[in-house]
Amino acid sequence: MPASSTSLIPTPRKSAIDMPSPKLHQHQQQRNTKNLGLRLGADLMSASCAASMVAPLIAVIDRSIMENASGRSTVSNSLKSSFRTLLLRPHALIFSKPVALIFMVYGGTYLTANTLDTATSTARNQPATHVTTGTPKFAASSAANVGLCVYKDQFFVKLFGPSGPPRPVPLPSYLLFTMRDCLTIFASFNVPPLLGPILTERMKPAWQKTVSGTTVAQFAAPAAVQILSTPVHLLGLDMFNRPATGGRGVPWGDRWTQVWKNWAVSTAARICRIVPAFGLGGTVNTKVRRNLMESLV
Structure with missing residues (x-):
């Protein structure tokens, strides 16, 4: 019986370009890119x-600390003035420049930590809820927080x-503010998971529930960590508040004495400011992110 005509047609072979590379396929398998855009959102x-x-x-407390250090007001009087404004004219405080600057600082810091977690989970093919604790997170979060805080501080000390x-603002103040923020970031992002x-x-067991x-x-x-970082902060403020004049600096x-x-x-x-900043704020950021990530699985 004659062979079918179709059997005489040679089957085309796939070229090396058409066939997927095993290494490329394996590389793609090692990345968790599911809902990546929504995860970043x-x-x-x-x-x-x-x-x-x-x-x-935080804006209210930061103002009171700086006014107290500069001698413009005491902590208690500054807090009373700010809370009076919040009670009688809340929009004047909530939409003020100091509040916007604080939102920028902590929103940017949380966002940096979050996106680093997302980048890590994507690159290492881990769940979207993964949270890192190592040196890269400390370095990235510190860089964001220090840069934004320095930008914020130059406005606060002038206001x-x-x-x-x-x-x-003198360079030594910037360096001391940087040291202050690095201590806080390490205690806020790296210490809790460990x-x-x-x-x-x-x-x-009853408490664990x-x-x-x-x-x-x-x-x-x-x-x-504020026990250690507060003197650093106050020393930076004092160097701005009492700069060297006539070539003579203020004795150490x-x-x-002023710091003490x-x-x-x-x-x-x-x-009182760090508990909401990295305690309440950190907890809210962590839980909201985890709930959103779990809903995207």
């Missing part, structure tokens, strides 16, 4: 929610510093 939304919640209170003609599981193991060790660490670590003994004079009240105020 979730990073932005969670950062914005957290920053909007804490910005007004709420000593009266007189405007002058530039310390949280240890605290959870040591917590009583209501709060996790990570949540406790998220509030405690940033607050505790006088500077440390304001240390207790300023530490208390900075703990």
Whole structure:
């Protein structure tokens, strides 16, 4: 029986260009790109929610610390004035430049940490809810927070510093503000994920049902580090408030006396600002992001 005519037609072979590369296929398999655009949107939304919640209170406390250090007002009088404005004319405070600057600082910091987590989960083919704790996160979050804080501080010291003609912020103040922010960032982003599981193991079972060790660490670590970072902050402010004149600088003994004079009240105020900034704000950012990411799975 004659062979079918179709059997005489040779089957075309796929060229090397047409056939998928095993290495390329394996490389694609190693990336989690599912809903990547929506995941980045979730990073932005969670950062914005957290920053909007804490910005007004932090702006009020930052103003009181700087006015107290410059001698323009005491912490208590400055807080009373700001809260009076919030009560009688809330729009004047909420939509003010200081609040916008604080929103920029913490929104940008949270967003940097979030997008780094998303980039890591994408590159390493991990779940969208993955949270990193290593050096890259500290470096990225510190860079964002320090850069934004330095930009914010140059406005705050001029708005709420000593009266007189405007002058530039000296380099030593910038360096001290950078050191202050690095301490806070490390305690806020790197310590809680590491310390949280240890605290959870040591917590009583009844407590574990209501709060996790990570949540406790998220509030405690940033607050505790203010004991060390507040003198650094005050020294930076003093170098701006009392610059060297006539080629003669202020004696270091006088500077440390001024720092010690304001240390207790300023530490208390900075703990009150850091708890919402990286405690409440960090918790809100983490939980909102996790819930949004879980909904995208």
